[in-house]
Amino acid sequence: MFAAGLKLPLIAGVILLAIVSYVQVRFSLTDHQFYLIGMDIYARFYGFIEFDPDKLIALKQADGSTLEMAISVLSDYPPVEQAVSALWKAIGLALVFTAIVFVPAFFLFYWILEYFGGSFKEKKFVRGASLVKLGLLKRKIWRNNFVKQHKELRPILGWFWWLAGAQKLIEAGYYIPAKIAGVSYPWRKEIEHTMLIGTTGTGKTVALLDLITQARAKGQRAVVFDLTGAFISRFYDPSRDMILNPMDARCPQWSIFDECSSISEFHAASEALIPSDGGGNDQFWVLGARSIFMESCMALVRAGTPTNAALAERLMTADLSEVHKLVEGTLAEPMTSPEAAKMAISIRAVLNANAHALMLLPTSGPRFSIRDWVRAKEDIKPGSILFISARYVDLGILSKLLTLWMNIGMHTLMSMTRTDDLRLWFIIDELGALHRLPALEQGLQTARNFAGAIVTGIHTYDKLKEVYGEDIANTLASLSRTKLVLACGDDVTAEWCSDAIGKQEVIEIDEGYSYGHDNARDAVTSNSKNTIRTLALADELTNLKSLTGYIKFPDGFPAAKIKLKFKTRPIVAEEFIPRSDNPGMDRALPKPKPGPKPSPKPGGSINDGDDPVSGDNGPRPASDGGAGIEPPGVQEQLAFDAERRGGSGAVSKTDDPKSDQEKDRLSAVFTARGQERGKQSLSDQKTAADKPSSSKKPSTRNRLSAKEADRFIGANGNAKREQKSRSASQAKSAEDNPDPTKEQREGAIGSRIIEDRDDMDIG
Known part of the structure; x- marks a missing residue:
């Protein structure tokens, strides 16, 4: 095969x-020499035949004469030897000349074959992307x-603008493209955005450090x-830079009310502060939390108290009744209604979980x-940088605020005017550390x-x-037209x-x-075919060395x-300086305000003697919506005390001890039953399965005999009639006044408890 080619x-x-x-x-020998060479060949052949x-x-x-001699000595005749020597000399010169000409010609021929044969065999570009040497790209x-x-x-500046001075070029808006990975951006293509992809330690930060250095040098x-x-x-300069990190001592005061003043601005802020992170099936609570946050902020603006402290006090830590009053008359009012307390609690829980960093x-x-x-x-110096930062340990609680x-x-x-001159860089080293940025997709587009x-x-x-x-991720990636791909x-x-790529x-x-x-x-046969070729294989990208990768411009x-070049930069500031006041430790949720205790009737008290039922029933249950209704246990105790006294005064502590013990036991039993009835009457959102079964019998310890019940009820008939009369008047008042007062609600509850007592299961 090789010889066939040669x-x-x-x-x-x-x-x-x-x-x-x-x-x-032909041109070196004479005719007589040719004759002598021929005779020499003849004599040698004659001798060879013997x-x-x-x-x-x-x-x-x-000279034309003849000379006789033996044929065996012809080759030794001097004229014959001279003729043969002249022949070999001529052939030697021919070989030298041939070598001088042929060898270069041979290598030239081989190079021509290699060049054209290689181009014939190499891949021919038809269409698509291309991969070139870095120098050619530059x-x-x-x-x-x-x-x-x-x-x-x-x-x-005219045709010879490059001869103009530096000052004239600056006045004319002389633009110098930024460089990434040592390669200049195409003309004004920085504003078509850039995405850096690579696992940890591959060089993304090295490339970004270089970009920030260039921006500061140009005053951007x-x-x-x-x-x-x-x-x-490496860059923080306290004379012109700002650090936004609630945990850092260098963080200034910041209020959301300094950034937002209209309903649309508060809506945009709520989308960033309370993210949905890709969607889901439980978006109602997220949308509800955004609505309450937005309407509460607008209410505080209208009230003249637009501060973070007011937002925390009146929305994030206040009773639901106060939140309901704050958003009254807005779209968020139904979400905070006391009649839907569970929903309101859930919505505010979502809000507080996302907005906790505001506190x-x-x-x-x-x-x-x-x-x-x-x-x-304000007087912002050229090259000013706004650092939005957090430590990894603080990211869980601060990520929503950083996103905002x-x-x-x-x-x-x-919202600013249009311009072609690069105005502001947004550099986000780790996009996945932030929650969903609603403005990012819009920003990449416009x-x-x-x-x-x-x-x-x-x-x-x-x-x-x-x-x-997945859809938005594809959109974000496609809108970042310049890509620097490092090791994956x-x-x-x-x-x-x-x-x-x-x-x-x-x-x-x-x-x-x-x-x-x-x-x-x-034989050698050649066939051509069209194929699709990947410029950089996935396996190649996973095996790239650190600081090496591919650059793709639009x-x-x-x-x-x-290949990125690592450059050592001096440390000019502390990465993090903790606040001395330890944020979060000096804040505590306000204690629930206890409801007003009912006044005892003349001569009596709420709890007689050693009554085991305490008058302190703890915080209000969530079902009251924070509206000021006393827990059912207190109301039933008051009703029971009124009946026990029969309207004629308090029971003296000097009565028969046995009688006192019996009354205490009766009081405990009726209080327990009253609490169950009170809870059932107040919980209008509970299902039938949540209601206590009427067929369930009370425990043996609290059961009353029929004789004891008759004696107790008969002794308090007057109190029962008085209580029913009060119930009727309170019911009429409730019809006249759809928003009953606290006392009216308490009376209505007590009336229902007394009326339902006859239906109790008294064994």
């Missing part, structure tokens, strides 16, 4: 040698940026989400507003119109889908990144070789493999 150049070499040798011999060596031959001389981007820069500056501002303290420790904010120090900082209303802050910043940017550049970093694609759902830690992320359609040449017993049977630029 056959043509070998034949060409032999032909060349023959031609050169003939020419050299004929008579003494045979005489007549040899012609150069040259392509430089040419693109130069052309577009020329179009922008030529109308202002940035909002940086810092979960590790790596950015604060940890500092209450001293300078005030700070994200909205004013983004709009640069980032959301406010993005929404504020999108922030470019307001000169906002969003740079996000993720560890795994699954985490992004977990927070945002799982196959799912690697496959997704492989698709992001791209594929291409190519024409491939398949070669087939056949070998036979004879060289004539050897606008049809090819992908290229890059």
Whole structure:
């Protein structure tokens, strides 16, 4: 097979040698020398056949004479030797000349075959993405940026704008693209957003540190989400930067009322503070909590008390009755109704679980507003950075608040005027650490119109889908048009990144070789076919070294493999300084306000002597909605005492001890029964299964004999009639007044208890 490939150049070499040798011999030897060489060949052949060596031959001389000599000595005749020597000399010169010509020609021929044969066999690009060397990508981007820069500056500074001074270039809006991984962005493509993908320790932070360094050098501002303290420790400047972290001593005062003033702004804030995280089946409680939060904030604004403290006191820790009064007349009023106490408690539990971080904010120090900082209303220095940070240990309680802050910043940017000059960076190192950012999708879609550049970093694609759902995760990834792909830690992320880098359609040449017993049977066949080729395999991405990866820019630029350069930066600030007041430890929920104790009748008391039933029934049950209704046990004790006294005064403590013990036992029994009846009458939301069964008999310890019950009821007939009369008057009052007072509600409950007592199971 190899000789078959060399056959043509070998034949060409032999032909060349023959031609050169003939020419050299023909022009180097005379006719007489050719004659002598011929006679020498004849004599050698004659001797080889072993004929008579003494045979005489007549040899012609150069002058035309002849000379006889034995044939065996012809080869030794000097003129013959000279002629043969001249022949070999001519052939040697021909070989040298052939070598000088043929060897370079042979290698040239081989290179031509290799070049054209290799191009014939290599893949031919048809369409799709492409992967090139890093140097070629940089040259392509430089040419693109130069052309577009020329179009922008030529109308202002003329054709020779590059000769203008630095001051004129700055006044003309001279723009220098940022660099990522050492490669310049295509012209003004930072605002089309960037996503960095890679597992821990692969170089995302290295790339972001370089971006922040460039932004600060150009005087551009940035909002940086810092979960590790790596950015604060290297860039924080107290003279122009801010740190938002409720647990950090450097955090200023912040209030949601400094950021929001309209119902739409509070609605947007509630979506960030109370996230849904990808959806689910139990969104009612989330939507309800958002509604209560939004309406409560608006109510506090209308009341002139828009503070975090008022929000905590009147919404997050107040009785439900007070919350109901706060949102009265709004869409949130039905959700806090005392008649739906269980629902209200559940909704507020969702609210408090998400908004707890608002109670940890500092209450001293300078005030700070994200909205004013983004709009640069105050004296904001160039290159100012807003750090939104938290430690991992605090992330569980602060994640919703961090999400809210980032959301406010993005929404504020999108409420400003349009511009082409890059105005603000949003750098989020670990997007999955935040809860769902409602403004992120909107920001990726429209922030470019307001000169906002969003740079996000993720560890795994699954985490992004977990927070945002699969559809939104795909949208976020597609809207981040520049992608820096580093080493991936799982196959799912690697496959997704492989698709992001791209594929291409190519024409491939398949070669087939056949070998036979004879060289004539050897053959090579070639076939072409179109195939789809992946630029970077998933397995390749999972096995990348740290600080190496692929960069992919928009606008049809090819992908290229890059290598990040780690740069040591000095530590200029502490990553975290804890607050001295230990936020959260000085706060406690307010104690429930005890209901007013009923006044005893003249000559009596609520609890006589050693009555085992206590007058302190603890906090109000949740079913009263915080409306001020005393627990049923107190009402029934009062009714029982009134009946026991019969309206004629208190029972003296000097009565018969046996009688006192009997009365105490009767009091305990009726109190227990009254509590059951009171709970049944108040719980209008309970199902029939929750109600105590009427067929269930009381315990043996509290049973009364029929004789004892008759004696007790007969002795208190007057009290019963008086109580029924009061019940009728209170019922009429309730019809006239649909919002009964506390005393009227207590009387109604007591009346129902006395009326239902005859139905008790008295054994």
